[in-house]
Amino acid sequence: MKKIAVATEAGNVSGHFGHCQQFHIFDVDMEQNTVLNVVAHDTPGHRAGFLPSFIKGLGVNVIISGGMGGGAIDLFNENGIAVVLGAYGAAQTVVDAYVKGELVSTGSVCEEHANHGNCGGH
Template sequence: MKIAIACDGKNVSAHFGHCEGYAVYNATDSVIEYSETLQSPGHEPGRLPVFLAEHGINLIIAGGMGARAVQLFNDNNIEVIIGVSGPVDLAAQDYVAGKLKSTGSICTQHEHDCSGH
């Protein structure tokens, strides 16, 4: 399984679409290894789910994202976990340990500032 974590530096980004890049991990059973960092191609509606699918990503972890983005990821067979914060390495480890669950908190544009995730 390939996991992409939206990141700003070494921390999970508050919003996947505005992150610096994606820390990519390979997970086999309960073993996880850092693979690479993908630079974000920029926020363009509908592009990021396809971009990550083209890189073989099976799961995206982020602080937040909108309902349309969640649907687009699901349409590209990419599972979504949102509501995550803290170091990307810890998020990856928590996921394989079964400790990381999505809060399901969907960003709704113009209703609140997603930077608070």
């Protein structure tokens, strides 16, 4: 089983990981390509370096978001969590695509964090 976290805003993939409102955590049976369970967790707040550890504590193996800063990517990698970037749309649809092997990370690293939505158009 795999645990996949999706950074979300109103049930859709958040354009920037650090600005998401919630994480939807999907328990997925990868052998059966089936979502077994999904739970929404409110974001406990954005503090540098905190969210990757928080998500690891939830048992997550994969994080999906529209974009993410390089520091967060490094922290997820250090915690053994795969990062998939460039996703958009409904969280459930994105996870379904991931399970089918149809979701490919674009590697959208956000360089600017001054303004929400300022992540290279994602």
